[in-house]
Amino acid sequence: MREAWAFWLREPGAGELRRAALADPGPDEVLVRTLRSGISRGTESLVFAGRVPPDQRSLMRAPFQEGDFPAPVKYGYLNVGVVEQGPGELLGRTVFCLHPHQTAYVVPAAAVTPVPPEVPASRAVLAGLVETAVNALWDAPPLLGDRVAVVGAGALGCCVARLLARMPGVAVTLVDVDPDRAPVAEARGVDFRLPDDATGGCDLVVHTSATSAGLQRSLDLLAAEGTVVELSWYGDAATTVSLGGRFHSGRLTVRASQVGAVPPARRAGRTTADRLRLALDLLRDPAFDCLLTGQSPFTELPTVLPRLVSGELPALCHALTYGPAHDERGVPCSA
Template identity: 65%
Template sequence: MTRSARAFWFKSPGECEIRAAALPARGAEDVLVRTLFSGVSRGTETLVFSGGVPESQYTVMRAPFQEGEFPGPVKYGYLNVGVVEEGPLLGRTVFCLYPHQTRYVVPADAVTLVPGTVPPGRAILAGTVETAVNALWDAAPLVGDRIAVLGAGMIGCSAAAILAKIPGVRLELADPDPSRAAVAEALGVGFTSPERARGDCDLVIHASASEAGLARSLDLLAPEGQVIELSWYGDRRISVPLGENFHSRRLSIRASQVGTVSPARRRSYGERLALALDLLADPAFDALITGESAFDELPAVLPRLAGGQLPALCHRITYS
């Protein structure tokens, strides 16, 4: 029997819509999932909406269950929480790297159980926290380190929330938007502007996706300090100030990207995602969910998120 669902598509740059989707027959090792919540990854999905994914990165940027191709039409997304209605794990709440869709069929090993300690509505942050976990495996912060996080978006806030649990760290979350101070307070992290951030840092996590932010990150480093670059610039070219103190202070910039598990840790993708879900037992992460809309409203909501008329960290989508 062919069953149907409804899915959100990026039709072309600047256009999006909801389409009917036929569900494939479920195999013995597959699960049928009914979506409870999905999350809009604002930075990545607004880049897709605007057509800003460079052609050279079409393969790298491909989501696990993407349909279509960049720049569109493309079904794209990766923050989905639902309940298994058929197959193994029947009745369990699961997280999946699946786009915005009312129901879907995937192999059972493509979903991760949401712990009972984590509300389903918060579990949509798993993919974001997983990115932060990978970045901190790359960074390897130590007890007592002096650390700044520049950029209080979803990734920066997630990294700061985890770093705040390390004993003895001097930690600041910096962003030019003063409204992010309330989020920092909820996470238990000190907040400041990039201009007022304290220097002499052993480590700076940069997630502002701005040229000025990267330059300021280098300014804040102590000798031998390191910037972990988490920003995704799409098709933009940026300048990096490698003059002045960069060589004399032996500074470094290291890329970190969630597509590969950090070689510093011998973990599988599944183990990394399970760890991220365990960390989400902390209710402080609720501060990262700054808005909510129904699935049917998503074609109208996404342009507002992309245009900045609807400020948000993670915008949660609900399904009836």
């Protein structure tokens, strides 16, 4: 019986590494050794704090989650590894999987997606974020010549801004309260503005800041008949915006976007697997590398995650590295 190590949230605010027994892979399964995993700061911070609302706990389950919210639970979904056993066409391939932080795992072969050779494993951990960005732009696609703002320059907002910047004729502005995000916007090929300096009259605004102030500013930036695509997830936090003023007279729209399903306009011809393959293909773009702002060994995750959640350790996307055969403490990842 193989053995791996996995990160578990023991209770809200405290995590630990636990042993995980791995069965031999069946004919339609793969054994994957993890190379990198990424921490999705927004969602994983809410999970770490035990702030998944009771009525959303079944919907918020990750594909290979174990346990239940609030805890104990094994959670995560940005995992890149190499197939060590499995069908010949996958053997030795670097793959992406929506799997929690774990040194090795066995899953159905259909649950992994090969990473293009031009995409390094370090960048491939962003696939889940880029996939979410793709879904948002399918939910409310910009038209040629549109003026678009992205409010919130976290990792997800930056992914959305980069995809928008590649669309001909679309003028994109990245808006954030932190002036230090200006170089990140420049690397994305878009303009940067502080909230008070952003220009209104936008046809579309994508909101990712997960704050009431950010959502309000997103509405304020819209032109008449404009749409805010809401990508933030607030967990159990209350959200307050003013729907007086020009909200009704301007016929403004707030539209939710959630990656759990392909938008209706694309559903007939695209699957979630197609969407993920597209996201990985888009990651051939090296401009995404500036979102990778830090890394730590997997064995340090129980102490690293609280620092990320508190903001003590600032990051856009923080990655975890995994040794080829042993973790940093010399504990076997597989045997």
